[in-house]
Amino acid sequence: MKIIVPMAGRGSRLRPHTLTVPKPLIPIAGKPIVQRLVEDIVKVAGQKVEEIAFVIGDFGKETEDHLISVAESLGAKGSIYHQDEPLGTAHAILCAKPSITGPCVVAFADTLFRADFTLDTSNDGVIWVKRVEDPSAFGVVNMDDEGTITEFVEKPTEFVSDLAIIGIYFFKDGDNLRDELQYLIDNNITDKGEYQITDALDNMKNKGLKFKPGKVDEWMDCGNKDVTVDTNNRILTFLKDEENLVSDDVVLENSKIIEPCYIGKGVVLRNSTVGPHVSVGNGTVIENSNINTTIIQEDSVVSNMNLENSMIGNKAVLDGNFKSISLGDYCRLES
Structure with missing residues (x-):
């Protein structure tokens, strides 16, 4: 299995701390956010992780070396890809195109989580979601009576669902994801001016692929100072024992x-x-x-x-x- 970690954003809401260090390298309970994220995934995935691919901006060689060492400490190959401009979630993932093959987890390095991380290989993928009060800032999903996802909507302006996609996905066959992401780019299919993974997921669903929601117990943001401090509080509480x-x-x-x-x-x-x-x-x-x-x-x-x-x-x-x-x-x- 492979893990794809898009993390190219500079984190302007967390300044001044992101003026010198990219947001995913801000420490939470003594470890960078992205390190805690991939360690948690490796710990609960139940499959051997062969490669961890990081999609970054111009963060410098020191950051790249650090990310490679994080992957290697978990027994995986580390790969570095670059996203030169912010063109949306689908574009960010596709920057790691050579690594998007076979079973893979895509995890955006904006949040930490505690979740039921069962990789249900009887379906084509798992999309982890959390019920939120204001879904307009997120991609959301709808489901049928059997719990299969029937609709993906990016940042709805009218109420569609309050089940927000938290930015962690499992794909049984990453090749399907790679091809759908490339289709969006080749045909310039955008939503609100950006290439969105929700459009790729919708195309895959329309072709008969089945996605189930994953349950999230805790979803912790690191977007600004107050929520990052709160996330640090919660992680310390989880880790104390x-x-x-x-x-x-x-x-x-x-x-x-x-x-x-x-x-x-x-x-x-x-x-x-x-x-x-x-x-x-x-x-x-x-x-x-x-x-x-x-x-x-x-x-x-x-x-x-x-x-x-x-x-x-x-x-x-x-x-x-x-x-x-x-x-x-x-x-x-x-x-």
């Missing part, structure tokens, strides 16, 4: 950690209370502070703070009377 989240070499000087927290290597805590729901990257120093529901990345210094619902980047310096902020890499904020 599964992983050792606090490094053995943390320096605690008159300080307390309230779990669940992720505390990286070489972190120093002085006269501080950290947690619950805090992730602190390697080498960061926190002193004279109370921190909760916050993500702090690597090699930063936080002093004299009562901080919550915040994101702090790498190599940042923060000192003073600030409550809830978003501070990017290499920035300094002092009162």
